[in-house]
Amino acid sequence: MEDFINHQINLVETEKKVDVDETLKMLSMFSPVQLQKRGVALIGLRVSGMRTGLGGKSLIDLELSNGSKPTFPAHKISTGDIVGVDEYKKDKQTKSVIGSNYSGVVLRASDTKITVALGHEVELPQEVQERCMIVKLANNVTYNRMLKALDQLKMSAPDNLKQVLLGQHAPTSPQELSTIDFFDDTLNDSQKDAVRFALEANEVALVHGPPDNLVERLAKHKMNLVRVGHPARMLQSVLEHSLDIITRTCDSGQIVADVRREMDDTLNKISKCKRRAERRELYALLKDLRKDYRARERKVLDEVMMGAEVLVSTLNGCGSKSMFKHEFDVVIIDEATQALEAECWIALLKGKKAILAGDHLQLPPTVKTPVALNKKKPKGMSTDSDLTTTLFDRLLSMYKTKDIKRMLVVQYRMHQKIMEFSSKELYDNRLVADPSVSEHLLADMSDVISSENTDVPVVLIDISDTGVGHEIVDDARDNGEQSRANELEVELAVKHIQALLDDGLLEEHIGVITPYAFQVTHLVRAIRDNWPAIEVGTVDGFQGREKEAIILSLVRSNDEGEVGFLAEKRRLNVAMTRPKRHLCVICDSETLSGIKAKASRSDGGFLRRWMDWLSEESDLRFSEQCV
Secondary structure, X not given: OHHHHHXXXXXXXXHHXXXXXXXXXXXXXXXXXXXXXXXXXXXXXXXXXXXXXXXXXXXXXXXXXXXOOOOOOOOXXXXXXXXXXXXXXXXXXXXXXXXXXXEXXXXXXXXXXXXXXXXXXXXXXHHHHHOEEEEEEOOHHHHHHHHHHHHHHHHOOOOHHHHHHOOOOOOOOOOOOOOOOOOOOOOOHHHHHHHHHHHHOOOEEEEEOOOOOHHHHHHOOXXXXXXXOOHHHOOXXXXXXXXXXXXXXXXXXHHHHHHHHHHHHHHHHHHHOOOHHHHHHHHHHHHHHHHHHHHHHHHHHHHXXXXXXXXXXXXXXXXXXXXXXXXXXXXXEOOHHHOOHHHHHHHHOOEOOEEEEEOOOOOOOOOOOOOOOOOOOOOOOOOOOOOXXXXXXXXXXXXXXXXXXXXXOEXXXXXXXXXXXXXXHHOOOOOEEOOOOOOOOHHHOOOOOOOOOOOOOEEEEEHXXXXXXXXXXXXXXXXOEEEEEEHHHHHHXXXXXXXXXXXXXXXXHEEEEEOOHHHHHHHHHHHOOOOOOOEEEEHHHHOOOOEEEEEEEOOOOOOOXXXXXXXXXXXXXXXXXXXXXXXXXXXXHHHHHOOOOXXXXXXXXXXXXXXXXXXXXXXXXXXXXXX
């Protein structure tokens, strides 16, 4: 057991080092302009607003200083990222951002504004406020919390939950419950079975199924629940349950709110102040106000959180100061198959029982350390595993499936034809489309006309008819190999988008996804100016997402039959299951089916069988008739 925990510590430490070294190398090699082109920096910004957030932190709003073009260029900076903030000068060394005192967490990111929470004592100079840049940095906070959790795991007493999770003994026999009163009478039979199974389990239960918005679902049942985290990450329908909003509006929070207003007034004065001496006085006042604010806020936070029936947080958030004292009867981890095992332990150390929900047949966590594609995963408490072996995976390999897992078999997203291949290949043909979605098409939507596109659930646009390879290579690295693009597929995607819009779809109904970051760049360039509301992203970035119509560009088109990480069936499973009513696959079927392949592939023929299925079951079109 200790060897396994030490192995996990080594994996996390290695990942942290790779992440930090990669960031340092990038910042030393590229100028701010080049970093912005790679999507990891935004330059020429200004501070357009300052106010106080949870914990007394200063929130700054950043916008482009050039008002004629308010929309940010395409970038990879998103909510939760750690960013360095520094003065922007064209000849400034970007590696100086690493050692800068001005860093924080992105709380909100839109096309025109990014909000960053700075540290408690950060004083942002006037020259930085007037013209600055932000650069995405390695998230040391998350790594440190994972390492701390693993150290605590080594030192803590081995209770029943830890012994089961660490393979010291099998789960004990469940306690049968005679009757269960379900809050939600709309649950299907497989959902009810999963609930009963989870309630009866003594230590751990795995639920194999799609993720959901837990706060939104729980809120419907008038539970006393609190979502720990900034409200910028939440849906409007659940904002009233955020810790930030509750502490602002509850009776005991009124005095705290008064102090917060005084802090905001002081920040406003600082932003307008030109004299350094006066600014120093105002910052000294702000420091005293923050000290008073944090003391008062701590009492309110403890009061609110102790009174909650359910606390909802990210795994990383479970390691925050506000969660230090809290222990729970049950820890439920949603999307557990996308979380590092070490990350799960941040939360699990606070609980007596664990319920993990997720789909291990979709993509594992994204990591920076090298991972062997299609390598057979080691079982149990192996010290040969890598970070993509999740706790969910490990428990499935250690215990009998019937003793530890239940599967949700009814899906509420896709037309039955869209889910058909995935169900047959990966889910033992057990998936069932609920009648509410099983036959729905784009043509059934309001203001959408019937056409050759809106009347069919699956379309294949095959570029193999050209007889030549179309992929091009970028020097930048993408998931361990060179990133690629395909201009013909971009052109065909644009044509299909235009057709769908002409048929009455709205931009927000359409998503365009691809496995390659280089292709994302080409697609964004072709789509964004005309249709800014159409989302374009990688397959990995769309995991857990959905759209009425998805256009999938698979890119690979070469004479050798090379497919790279398209041989990862979990990535393709994510790609083909994002749409609700319409999936359009654009690809070179000869390259992907292995007709041109000079060597056998390690995917067991998954790609070839999908190409065969698409040829038989989709509305097949060739590129020459579509251009």
